[in-house]
Amino acid sequence: MDGDTRRSLDPGEARQRIRDGHAGTTSGWCDGWAQANLLAVPREQAFDLMLFAQRNPKACPLLDVFDPGATGSGRFRGDITTDVPAYRVYEHGELVAEETDVSGRWREDLVAFLFGCSFSFERALTEAGIEMRHTAAGTTVPMYRTSLACESAGAFSSSMVVSMRGVPPHRVPDTVRVCARYPAVHGAPVHIGDPSVIGITDLETPDWGDTPALRAGDVPVFWACGVTPQAMVMESRPEFALAHAPGRMAITDIHESELVTP
Amino acid sequence: MDGDTRRSLDPGEARQRIRDGHAGTTSGWCDGWAQANLLAVPREQAFDLMLFAQRNPKACPLLDVFDPGATGSGRFRGDITTDVPAYRVYEHGELVAEETDVSGRWREDLVAFLFGCSFSFERALTEAGIEMRHTAAGTTVPMYRTSLACESAGAFSSSMVVSMRGVPPHRVPDTVRVCARYPAVHGAPVHIGDPSVIGITDLETPDWGDTPALRAGDVPVFWACGVTPQAMVMESRPEFALAHAPGRMAITDIHESELVTP
16 A cells, blocks of 8 residues: 555555554555544543543543443444554553454453644644655654653653654744644644753653654754653553553544634 | 732732631732632542543533542642631522531542643733733623533533623734643633634623623634533533632642643
8 A cells, every 4th residue: 555545545444454453554554534542441540540631631631432232333433442553451561462453352341542643733834844854754753751741640640652743943933833723732842941940851762663863953942742641651550441542543533624723 | 908919929828818707809929820620529420520520621621630539739738628718508509598618518538630720821811911801891701501511421411601801903823822832721722713603602691600701803812711611511421519609719839820821
């Protein structure tokens, strides 16, 4: 399947391809449709997770919350246990498995949360003529733990995870302006410039993703990242959690045009 | 206390005046600070309420959710059981009391939710030169039950309650534009024009508030209203709930400048 085909799939077609065996990235799939970070936790922890999301909207922008036990919703008209290319399974905060189908692990008390994903604002930046260096280099965006604390909620606390993109200095204001209009997919950056200010000691060794593909003169720009909920699971150790594998997202039926602010 | 004094109070001063006995409206108080609709429900129902709010952001725009049992938060640095001018107490959906202090009724399992209030967008409209007819007439804005259904969540369902303001035809587009930038305080209108389209049979007899003060030629414009959570309580009958009395709001430490979209 070439790039044009991937881009022109509608969400239902894309989920069918994934059910049929696609286990890789969903980057570049389904132009115009929002992709999402997945985290499912037991009903017992669901209120705390919702509170955590409400208090940390940049890291955990809520796109949808399913009814307890439900594997789909009006905004995700598929099966969340089979229609994501790859899943991570956590028990007491430990990553215990990575699988392409978690229908056998689903429980009636699980509540699925979908959080906005940077793919949507990357598309907006690219359309504004701001190149995504990692896309041009064919790599995954670098992600870092930071010294920025999320606001705690009940059993849940975490430091914020950020993604980093290099931007030429004269496009930094445009970068902020364009992303700020998409609060549902992380919104405006959380930091611009010196990585040490937010506790990142070495830009060359990210905690997730690939080594940065910066060009000479690029300013490092940092966004709250949808990996934060998984960092929170690792830190707060709920009994059980399911998440997507990085870069292999849930493709929703939410059109990106719904996510832009007026 | 005259209008200028009321307007220039900061939130802490205003809450002190309320603790000291003010039991009337907070309309016109604390220029620039967001006021909020209050609903507190038992922890048992809190996830469903959060889900209801997430699915109905125009009627229930979440400004803050306190920790279970907490009577204050970083965004409301007062005591929610004493610092609202008047409260409504609901048992199994029935209004059983209206009181000016509910500290004796507070329970450790209650979770307080604050929802955005139309006062903030009314100020923005007034600044844009769009007169609030009810304010000019010294009355309360009229509110109506509608045939618009909110999306249900767990135990909670409700029809949407709307408020109505008359706007001269040439200012209707500006009205939409200005309000749309405040999604945290109900945002853009949900309907413009013929009331019967949303199930309102008689504009002259609102379900809450006063008879409308329309001028000749005014177009009726309808917004999702923060009374919706109370209508939901009446319809869904949770065991216990506390709410503010209409027009007597919780004055928060959230500045309105934080609520405007980029």
